[in-house]
Amino acid sequence: MPKRLMTGLNYWFQRDRIVRNLEFFQDIIVISLCLGLFCVMLIRLGAMFFSLVHPLDLREITSDILFILILVELFRLLIDYLQERRISVGAAVEITIVSALREVILRGVLEIPRDQIFGISVFLIVLGGILAALPWMSRFLEHVKVPDPEEPEESTQLLAD
Numbered sequence: 565m566p567k568r569l570m571t572g573l574n575y576w577f578q579r580d581r582i583v584r585n586l587e588f589f590q591d592i593i594v595i596s597l598c599l600g601l602f603c604v605m606l607i608r609l610g611a612m613f614f615s616l617v618h619p620l621d622l623r624e625i626t627s628d629i630l631f632i633l634i635l636v637e638l639f640r641l642l643i644d645y646l647q648e649r650r651i652s653v654g655a656a657v658e659i660t661i662v663s664a665l666r667e668v669i670l671r672g673v674l675e676i677p678r679d680q681i682f683g684i685s686v687f688l689i690v691l692g693g694i695l696a697a698l699p700w701m702s703r704f705l706e707h708v709k710v711p712d713p714e715e716p717e718e719s720t721q722l723l724a725d
Contacts, residue, residue, distance in 0.1 A: 594645060594646055595646070598639060598642050598646075601638060604635060605639070608628060608632055608635070609632060612628040615628070630669065634662055637659045637662070641655050641659065653694070654695060657691050661692075664688060664691075
């Protein structure tokens with residue numbers, strides 16, 4: 565192969581360049597998800613306003629409002645991801661709690677079998693525990709030093725000498 569082609573291939577297969585390209589494509593995917601989510605929010609909001617013209621069904625309107633709130637929170641979560649390159653566990657847990665409660669409201673507590681009510685209750689208790697433990701875990705993890713694999717530790721250097 566010509567030397568110029570080999571140099572070009574080496575340039576394309578450098579690790580940092582590959583990572584940057586993958587992050588770029590990931591950003592494109594997240595931005596397209598944001599745009600799609602925004603369009604779905606607008607469509608659902610319009611449908612909700614048109615449903616107000618007909619006789620009111622409180623269960624349906626409550627379900628639509630909660631669904632739009634879930635979409636707004638997902639949109640916020642994606643925007644936070646684009647800005648900070650990480651996902652907030654607290655926001656994800658809050659979205660999950662609202663989603664579970666929406667399903668209970670949508671179907672009605674009396675229509676859901678007892679086993680499912682028990683399962684949803686345990687699920688919500690676990691999510692509440694995670695939400696309550698997040699501030700404690702963040703304070704605990706501030707004191708923990710995570711070693712950087714790029715930096716050699718002093719004990720390793722002493723053994724090598």
